[in-house]
Amino acid sequence: xxxxxxxxxxxxxxxxxxxxxxxxxxxxxxxxxxxxxxxxxxxxxxxxxxxxxxxxxxxxxxxxxxxxxxxxxxxxxxxxxxxxxxxxxxxxxxxxxxxxxxxxxxxxxxxxxxxxxxxxxxxxxxxxxxxxxxxxxxxxxxxxxxxxxxxxxxxxxxxxxxxxxxxxxxxxxxxxxxxxxxxxxxxxxxxxxxxxxxxxxxxxxxxxxxxxxxxxxxxxxx
Amino acid sequence: xxxxxxxxxxxxxxxxxxxxxxxxxxxxxxxxxxxxxxxxxxxxxxxxxxxxxxxxxxxxxxxxxxxxxxxxxxxxxxxxxxxxxxxxxxxxxxxxxxxxxxxxxxxxxxxxxxxxxxxxxxxxxxxxxxxxxxxxxxxxxxxxxxxxxxxxxxxxxxxxxxxxxxxxxxxxxxxxxxxxxxxxxxxxxxxxxxxxxxxxxxxxxxxxxxxxxxxxxxxxxxxxxxxxxxxxxxxxxxxxxxx
Amino acid sequence: xxxxxxxxxxxxxxxxxxxxxxxxxxxxxxxxxxxxxxxxxxxxxxxxxxxxxxxxxxxxxxxxxxxxxxxxxxxxxxxxxxxxxxxxxxxxxxxxxxxxxxxxxxxxxxxxxxxxxxxxxxxxxxxxxxxxxxxxxxxxxxxxxxxxxxxxxxxxxxxxxxxxxxxxxxxxxxxxxxxxxxxxxxxxxxxxxxxxxxxx
Numbered sequence: 001x002x003x004x005x006x007x008x009x010x011x012x013x014x015x016x017x018x019x020x021x022x023x024x025x026x027x028x029x030x031x032x033x034x035x036x037x038x039x040x041x042x043x044x045x046x047x048x049x050x051x052x053x054x055x056x057x058x059x060x061x062x063x064x065x066x067x068x069x070x071x072x073x074x075x076x077x078x079x080x081x082x083x084x085x086x087x088x089x090x091x092x093x094x095x096x097x098x099x100x101x102x103x104x105x106x107x108x109x110x111x112x113x114x115x116x117x118x119x120x121x122x123x124x125x126x127x128x129x130x131x132x133x134x135x136x137x138x139x140x141x142x143x144x145x146x147x148x149x150x151x152x153x154x155x156x157x158x159x160x161x162x163x164x165x166x167x168x169x170x171x172x173x174x175x176x177x178x179x180x181x182x183x184x185x186x187x188x189x190x191x192x193x194x195x196x197x198x199x200x201x202x203x204x205x206x207x208x209x210x211x212x213x214x215x216x217x218x219x220x221x222x
Numbered sequence: 223x224x225x226x227x228x229x230x231x232x233x234x235x236x237x238x239x240x241x242x243x244x245x246x247x248x249x250x251x252x253x254x255x256x257x258x259x260x261x262x263x264x265x266x267x268x269x270x271x272x273x274x275x276x277x278x279x280x281x282x283x284x285x286x287x288x289x290x291x292x293x294x295x296x297x298x299x300x301x302x303x304x305x306x307x308x309x310x311x312x313x314x315x316x317x318x319x320x321x322x323x324x325x326x327x328x329x330x331x332x333x334x335x336x337x338x339x340x341x342x343x344x345x346x347x348x349x350x351x352x353x354x355x356x357x358x359x360x361x362x363x364x365x366x367x368x369x370x371x372x373x374x375x376x377x378x379x380x381x382x383x384x385x386x387x388x389x390x391x392x393x394x395x396x397x398x399x400x401x402x403x404x405x406x407x408x409x410x411x412x413x414x415x416x417x418x419x420x421x422x423x424x425x426x427x428x429x430x431x432x433x434x435x436x437x438x439x440x441x442x443x444x445x446x447x448x449x450x451x452x453x454x455x456x457x458x459x460x461x462x463x464x465x
Numbered sequence: 466x467x468x469x470x471x472x473x474x475x476x477x478x479x480x481x482x483x484x485x486x487x488x489x490x491x492x493x494x495x496x497x498x499x500x501x502x503x504x505x506x507x508x509x510x511x512x513x514x515x516x517x518x519x520x521x522x523x524x525x526x527x528x529x530x531x532x533x534x535x536x537x538x539x540x541x542x543x544x545x546x547x548x549x550x551x552x553x554x555x556x557x558x559x560x561x562x563x564x565x566x567x568x569x570x571x572x573x574x575x576x577x578x579x580x581x582x583x584x585x586x587x588x589x590x591x592x593x594x595x596x597x598x599x600x601x602x603x604x605x606x607x608x609x610x611x612x613x614x615x616x617x618x619x620x621x622x623x624x625x626x627x628x629x630x631x632x633x634x635x636x637x638x639x640x641x642x643x644x645x646x647x648x649x650x651x652x653x654x655x656x657x658x659x660x661x662x663x664x665x
Binding site for chain 3: 369370371372453454457461
């Protein structure tokens with residue numbers, strides 16, 4: 001098995017076995033979405049209008065809160081030292097870890113979206129639009145958030161600071177993700193334009209994220 | 223006197239020590255002239271005298287972005303060239319940049335109030351400045367969260383550069399978002415092209431605020447260098463005691 | 466193969482730990498780094514491993530593989546064991562074997578060599594401190610690398626474990642390997658001493 005495949009496999013195994021695994025992220029997503037009507041009121045028409053936004057916000061927060069252990073766990077038990085010393089470039093190792101994190105924590109959110117769409121009274125078009133934008137957007141959230149996760153290694157206690165650092169960087173994703181969903185539901189804008197920008201932002205994050213994270217990790221090891 | 227001479231903290235201290243009083247005086251003078259020119263500039267036919275807030279708002283908005291640029295250069299200095307003063311330059315620039323950003327927000331809000339009827343409207347430009355403000359605060363929090371100054375410097379440097387790359391993306395996204403949601407347009411801050419009568423006071427104030435930044439930044443760098451010396455002395459004292 | 470350091474200087478947290486350090490070790494040799502706590506033994510190992518940047522001086526490797534860095538030809542056995550409690554003993558070892566690559570010694574055989582073959586399928590969380598250390602040592606066997614950088618390797622090992630590890634180290638040296646070990650206790654093999662930060 002190649003080095004990167006082994007790393008992805010290990011991270012997914014750990015994510016699934018420890019602390020409720022992937023389900024805890026989905027549970028948080030569910031909880032956040034359930035909270036919204038209590039704040040906003042049970043007016044179905046309003047919830048439907050806000051639906052894509054609420055789902056995106058829930059997914060954003062759920063992604064973020066699981067990220068801070070991404071690198072700190074390996075740093076604490078000394079695995080990070082060995083990963084840096086391996087023959088695999090650190091940028092690729094970071095990308096592999098982010099991919100594993102998305103598969104274990106982000107993808108389940110996308111799968112849970114249709115169920116949550118029901119709670120918010122979204123129809124099939126709306127739900128599929130939101131799910132599609134989340135499919136493209138959640139990897140970007142992970143790859144953007146990994147920069148904060150890498151900085152959290154230097155901090156020793158990331159938590160809220162990580163969220164504060166990463167959230168402004170996630171704003172473009174939020175804007176275009178929700179806009180694309182809304183476009184699919186009600187027009188007048190086409191779905192294609194904001195969706196392509198969302199895809200472009202995702203692709204950019206696949207490059208920027210690992211490079212920035214690797215740089216932070218190298219500097220944070222001393 | 224080459225750039226590398228400046229790299230020596232002691233030389234930097236002596237040089238800036240001599241320079242600073244002159245800088246401070248020039249800044250004060252330029253601010254006074256700028257404010258006077260702003261005051262005597264004609265009123266806008268539509269906005270009346272409130273348009274003059276622009277003379278403070280616009281330079282502050284420019285500087286909020288300019289300071290992030292200065293920090294980005296300092297970040298490169300830390301990561302690529304390991305310049306000894308780069309850390310100090312980056313750390314001290316952040317709170318000053320945050321202050322300019324905050325002033326831009328407040329003056330922008332006050333400027334918009336008569337037109338909008340509220341203190342805040344999610345205007346595209348001001349919203350971008352608000353996000354920039356959040357990023358400054360996050361950066362300052364990062365500086366303070368790490369004990370060791372050189373580790374803090376490297377972490378902050380990476381965040382600064384990532385922020386610099388993201389700022390155009392964020393600005394573009396916010397503009398796009400705003401045009402999507404904005405109903406029948408209200409007068410936008412910064413309006414159409416500026417009348418020449420406004421240009422001179424604006425440039426004077428921009429220059430004055432830039433000098434203000436330079437003065438404050440150099441003064442803050444001096445303080446930071448002295449602070450680090452104290453820390454080094456305290457650490458030496460601590461290790462002597464335990465021997 | 467020869468590992469050498471000239472004028473190595475280490476600065477951590479703004480404080481100079483040591484400077485002007487020279488050392489040398491060749492294939493088949495072991496270097497024991499000794500000194501009081503805080504002298505910089507761990508820092509020196511991390512400097513050689515490339516995990517810490519040098520504030521001055523140089524560390525060179527002659528005779529290794531040209532396209533690989535020093536770190537890529539070295540094993541680092543630090544204070545922490547790099548083990549995931551959620552994975553089984555065998556899964557932990559198999560991961561490092563796959564990830565670190567290089568000439569592999571079968572994972573099960575490595576476990577047997579350190580006396581853990583009976584525990585292969587158990588979660589690593591059930592291991593005692595001494596067993597965890599043995600599992601880390603198994604990693605050194607599962608992937609062949611010529612340089613071993615060891616930080617207090619016999620920590621947490623009982624007498625039997627120490628004897629076992631001493632034998633493994635002698636094997637490694639006999640095969641042309643090179644060891645740099647920071648230690649308080651005698652290693653159980655012939656080694657030159659490099660003393661850092663002793664009484665002046």
